[in-house]
Amino acid sequence: MEVILLEDVKTLGKKGQIVKVNDGYARNFILPKKLGIEATNENRNNLKLQKANAEKVAKQQLDDAKQMAEKLKELSVEVKIRAGEGGRTFGSVSTKEISTAAKAQLGLDLDKKKIQLDEPIRTMGTHIVNIKLHKDVVGKLSVKVTQQ
Structure with missing residues (x-):
């Protein structure tokens, strides 16, 4: 049978x-x-x-993931953190903060689990963050870290 x-x-x-x-x-x-x-x-x-x-x-x-990756290349998110003298930060920027900032500033609902950080962001300036949109597609989002 x-x-x-x-x-x-x-x-x-x-x-x-x-x-x-x-x-x-x-x-x-x-x-x-x-x-x-x-x-x-x-x-x-x-x-x-x-x-x-x-x-x-x-x-x-x-196809949707590829379109989103193209869209993310052009976008930037600003995250404000507390910093002391000389630009030394207190703590680091987490994936949750990046996700919240993307939702507030861009209207994008990014899952914090899909945001990939090699190491926590502890310095001021612009950083490129990988976002796993699909098993074969990774988008890049520019994150600007500024002083609060």
Whole structure:
């Protein structure tokens, strides 16, 4: 019997694959546990449609991320921190502060977890920060750190 896997099964394959298994294994294990469905013509067509839709959505997300990366190149955010004599800062600029400043100044809702800092920003001036927009796309945002 051929089944379409609905979840990853360690010994058989990954989600979405069509695999051939013994009838008893399918009836007693895979089908009751909802790990797969019988590979009828209707189910095969549904699988093809789902894969096509998933590819379309993934391509759209990638295009959106690339557009956002281009937009971010031209933008700049200003973050004010406390500093003492000689421009020495108290503390550092965190991803949360950058995210909050981007929302307030630019109207961009950037997740603080997607902002990547090699090390905390502890100096005044302009710094380039990486923002992971997609698994394949990283945008760069200019962050200007000034004295409060």
